[in-house]
Amino acid sequence: MTYRPNLVRRTPFPDSVSRAVVTPLQPSVVYSSPDPDALDDQYEGRAKGYTYGREGHPNADVLAQMIDRLEGGEGGIVTGSGMSAVTATLLGLLSAGDHIVGGNQLYGRSLRMLTRDLPRWGITATLADPTDVAAMEAAITPDTRLLLVEVVSNPTLRIADMAGIERLARERGLILVVDNTFTTPYGYPAFVKGADVVIHSVTKLLAGHSDVTLGYILARDPAQRTAIYDTFVTLGLTPSPWDCWMAERGLYSFDMRFERAQTNAAALAEAVADHPAIAAVIYPGRADHPDHARARTLLGGQFGNMLSFRLHGGREAANALTRAAPQIAFAPTLGDIGTTLSHPASSSHRGLTEEGRAELGITEGFFRVSVGCEPIDLLRSDIIRALDAVAKG
Incomplete structure (x- = not known):
């Protein structure tokens, strides 16, 4: 007879007097309890434990x-x-x-x-x-x-x-x-x-x-x-x-990323504000933002990493911008470690009518920029180079 020891669910996790510095990844969908009474205690709040992954x-x-x-x-x-x-x-x-x-x-x-x-x-x-x-x-x-x-x-x-x-x-x-x-x-x-x-x-x-x-x-x-x-x-x-x-x-790196990206956003807003391809820059830290005074009071000088701008021109200008900045991700997202460009008219707000977007000021030339943690000189040159391409067009 072939010797085949049973390994299925018979090998307990090792005990240790030390603990992992990194939180263990626990992909288990189900958790075993010693008896029905113990399960009752968990569901009824008398004991802390896990039951089924969908519940926590x-x-x-x-x-x-x-x-x-x-x-x-x-x-x-x-x-x-x-x-x-x-x-x-x-x-x-x-x-x-x-x-x-x-x-x-x-x-x-x-x-x-x-x-x-x-x-x-x-x-x-x-x-x-x-x-x-x-x-x-x-x-x-x-x-x-x-x-x-x-x-x-x-x-x-x-x-x-x-x-x-x-x-x-x-x-x-x-x-x-x-x-x-x-x-x-x-x-x-x-x-x-x-x-x-x-x-x-x-x-x-x-x-x-x-x-x-x-x-x-x-x-x-x-x-x-x-x-x-x-x-x-x-x-x-x-x-x-x-x-x-x-x-x-x-x-664990959120505070550092937040500060770096916020500093970059303020610098980028200033760098592009007077570019001929830009119709308007929207950043709460700028004095020309319609809610700047409220932002200064409410946010305590933490104006964030998000800025938006509106190009002169419509979809053709939008296409020219993204094509001229291939090193900056054009994607319907925000908050990445790197800068991303988003075009709400074709992504997050595409479900609205053109009239509905216009009421919010979202034109075909409107972009949202989630500013990341790149060196600001590199980011500034990438964006200005893309804006130059739009202006030449």
Whole structure:
């Protein structure tokens, strides 16, 4: 008889008096408990443990606790993407018949969810200008339950009147949900300032290397946190342990990347402002930004790594720019270690009508720049060389 020892699930992980410096990657989908009583204890909150990967896993918890510390809260949930964080929050907190007031310059897919997807489930939305608290208040109806805003809008970089919106939410008894992706907690500590729920696309600047897709939700009220978590589990919006592990690694350099990219963005905005190919540069740190005074007060001088500009000309000028800058990634993303160029009319906001984009100032010559950590001299020369090509055209 052939000797075939059984190796399947019979080799325990070695015990050790020392511990790993790097967080172990734990891809297990299932976790074994000693008996049904122990499983009851876990599900009913008397013991801490893991059961099934869709309900949570160690790598997600490590990452959530790190972002919790950045935001100044506890009990955050890591989800499979930024939009899954938006989805779990809205579906977890709202029911048919409820109404949302959303900022009119949200991320394109958030706009689509509010105006096209949620209405199919009986949840309606009105969009209003978050820089104008009176406009936000005028949009409130007796059925309004929630306000959804971005501190810095995507991609037009307008600055919401957060002090006024926070006051409005308190006075009217509404849940204030803040998408803090662009700003990050370093730019604006939304949770500390009074948001009821904070959302992040961790995919972006927090993880910072364009190699993970994750979201994050932090809710202040325990009942709301439970409602969001239950929706997250039911819809299967589970994050990958690998992505959580990679994002944790990215977070360790977040503060350095944030400062370097922000410094580069300010320098680049100044460098291109007077170029003949440029119709307008939009950067909150510039005195000509329409919300500069508010940005200076609200953000405390942390104007971020995002800038936008509008070219003279339309799609032909846009094509000329990207073709003349092959070393800068033209991609519908932001927050990478390197600079990326995005064209909202053909990516994030392509779902809007041409008229809808025009109302937001998003022309065919409009670009959003996620400034990275390259040497500024190199980045400046690359961008100016591409702008020169547009001007010659």
